[in-house]
Amino acid sequence: MHRRLVFEEPISRAAIWSRRLALFGLTVVVLAVLIFRFGQPSLERLAPIAGAYVFVLLASLLALAAFVRIWQEGHRGVGIAVQAFLLCLLLLAPVAYGGFQLATLPFLADVSTDIDEPPAFSRSRVALTAREGRVPPDVPAERRRAQRQGYPKALPIVLELPAEVAYDIARKACVTLGWQVLEGAAPGGRSGAGRLDAIARSRVLRLYDDITIRIRPRADGSRIDIRSASRLGGFDFGANARRIAAFEEEVKLLVELR
Structure with missing residues (x-):
């Protein structure tokens, strides 16, 4: 064998x-x-x-x-x-x-719903300390116009609600989204506008992004503008536009739940 x-x-x-x-x-x-x-x-x-x-x-x-x-x-x-x-x-x-x-996508790391007059970030001691002394720089007008082409849905939020109510809704939306609210000022005073400053962090790398929100009264209600700016690098991979979209969705949901 x-x-x-x-x-x-x-x-x-x-x-x-x-x-x-x-x-x-x-x-x-x-x-x-x-x-x-x-x-x-x-x-x-x-x-x-x-x-x-x-x-x-x-x-x-x-x-x-x-x-x-x-x-x-x-x-x-x-x-x-x-x-x-x-x-x-x-x-x-x-x-x-x-x-x-x-x-x-447009080469941006700072997106605003108002490209002509973007909301300004607070320069108070509290806000500057939280942002480590950083104030997001202004974006040139031509780059803001490029934002409109790349992110056409990043538009102001118009509500048929008083500015005071819109302010409360905007603040609650920030908290619900997990943003750290640094400070806020309810609508009123000389300008009549209210504002909120906050900080958000990305999910994976935990990058810091700075947010400021402006609430202005209108004859038929109020208008909310939001600006989100990344601290690191000159390109945000669409993160700020997505954050603005998430904020808008949360605001609309809170309005429906009233």
Whole structure:
């Protein structure tokens, strides 16, 4: 009786290393994000996150190389390469989406519902301390006009309610959205306008964004304008426009519940 020796094809080393690098890249990305979240936000502290994606890109290239070797030489490990490649795609999806936003949205980090006369941020001691002495700079008029094309729905909120009631609704909307209200002034006085200043933080990286809201009385009710400005970088990836939209939805919901 003769034994038949069966030689199995070796597992592709490129597939093995692609999975290892993909898992390592995932670990580094998660750790870098956690470190960034619990530290002081800055552009320099984004470097470890960007560096982690070097491993992700290398892992995706190795996975593609593994597919080629497996096809040509019949090596095993296609499942390993598929796992690595899918993990890389998952990690690269936010980067690809960010690149799409960079190519399609206006280069802004400050969005206002009033592009002609944006609400001004408070310069009180309380507001300046909370913003670490920072006052968001004015945006040139031509860039504000570009905002109208990129974010056509960022418009003033007009309510058929007295300004005092609109102020209370705007303040409640800020609290419901989880924003930190720094200070407020009810409508009245010389200008007749009320205002609110607040701070919001992004969900993933916990970046600080500054918000100011102006409430003006009208003959038929009131008008609310909101301005949201990012502290870090010159492009907000649409975050401020989304925040304004969320505020508008919350205000309308509170009006309906009255």
